[in-house]
Amino acid sequence: MASICCISDCHLGFRHRLKKQRLKDYEKAFNEALDKALARDPSLFIFGGDLFHHTRPDPKSMQVAVRRLMEVADSTPCILCIGNHEIETYIGSSYTPILSDIHENIHVLTSESPHLVFDIDGKRVGVHGFQYTRDKRMAEEKLGEISSEVSGNDYDILCIHQAIEHYLEPHEISLAALRGVAEKYDLILSGHFHRHQPIEEVSDTTSAFYIGSTERISFNESMNVNGFLFFENFRFDRPEFIPVESSPMRVVRESAGRKKPSEINKMVEDIIEENRDCKCLRVSLSAEVDGDYFDVFHDWDSRYPDYTILDVSIMPTASNELLSLKILDLNEDSIFDEYFEKMGLSNREELKELCKEMYKKHGNNFIS
Ligand SMILES: [Mn+2]
Structure with missing residues (x-):
């Protein structure tokens, strides 16, 4: 059965908070996504951008990506969109465009080569897109231009890596611009926004989704479920979201009221102990410190070295009494x-x- 697998925002090579373990987390999530995808034997792979976190990735992350892409490409065509993390000021400063030179089955969407066509189960499937473009006018112009060239395929898919109005600000693609081209496509996909969700604002015309990321890059994403999309039999309105087991990340917010430093320390200790299952933990405690603020521990991460990221902040709240300096x-x-x-x-x-x-x-x- 014809199927299309879409994976995005893997951010390989991101040394989150300079932790080596985080490098491994991005690699693990990427590998898990590929393993789960390959087990389903898709007809086509689409990568939605930000495969790497940096324009010049570390050699290990580069090696992981190149090896896996070549393995995938041996059986399945792969399309790469270039994300904002893979762009500096000029497209030539990043390595991602040259990945199309390592295997004949790997294709990179750029403004120079925005159209690709594949034969999937006897159907002509066009995939169209361009690299992340920071300038709004240029991005919208490019979108209009490539869309006007789309015609004659059984199915057409737009794949971009852009901030769309209502999802991220500042945005490069307005909803009006996206709606203006939506009827040209059977499916619209975008990387960049890390929480998988449908782009409802155009769904009356065509199916549109933010693909979602495979591993979180900040505590702001702690509630996101990570994974990738799988479309079977050209049913673009009903993708399956396949979860990936990313590293658990949690934010605990509490207010302690008025407490002595020793009581605050105990409270933080209890929170840390209760959340041992989560190796990336942020504790935000607000407290009115009844005593010396510097008697509250500040070196939590050296006390709990088994945490990958332990981010404890204790914010003193002002009491009703006047602060005395x-x-x-x-x-x-x-x-x-x-x-x-x-x-x-x-x-x-x-x-x-x-x-x-x-x-x-x-x-x-x-x-x-
Ligand atoms: Mn990203």
Whole structure:
């Protein structure tokens, strides 16, 4: 049976928060998506862009992508759209366009080659698109231009990587521009917006979807379900969304009320313990600190090294009482010692000495 598999925003090579484990997470999600897709033996692969996070990916991520793409291309044609992460100021500065040179079954959509046609189960299927274009006028013009050239195929698919009005701001493609070309296509796909969803605003004319990403790139995406799309038998209005097991990510927000630093520390500890299943955890606690703010622990990630990302922020809330400001004499070295101690930095002698030195040299200039 004819089927089309669409995978997007894998962000291979992203060293999220400089954690090595995150590099592996992107690779794992990419591999899982490909394994699950290949098991279904699709007739065509469409990659919606941001395969890589950086224009010059690290060699390991590049190797993973090249090997897997070549493996896939041995059996199935692959189309790549170029995402914003694969573009600098000029398309030639990124490696993604040259992937079409590594295998005859790999094709890259660019403004120079925006139209591809494949024979799938005896049907002529056109796939059309161009690289991410930052300028709104240029993007809309390009969209209009390539769409005017579309005709004569049994099915036509538009694949872009753009911010569409209502989904991301600033957008490059207005809903009016998209609606203006929608009737040319049987399916509209876009990468870029990482949460898979239909683009409802044009669905009265044609099926349109944001494909979704395979792994999250920020805590803002913690609620997103990751995965990819699978279309069977040219039924473009009913894709199957196949989930990928991305690294769990969670944001816990609580307000503690008025508490002593030791109670706040205990509360954070309890939250961390309760969420052990989630290796990327953000804890945002607001608290009225009844005591010295610097007695609240700040070095949580070194206390829990088994977390990939442990991001704890404790925001002091103002009490009803007036905040009283105490003037500290920073010329006393003991203030620096105390600060470094409480920040868990007491082993950073060199940094501390540097701070004292810098303060003595420049600090007094601020006092007017
Ligand atoms: Mn992306």
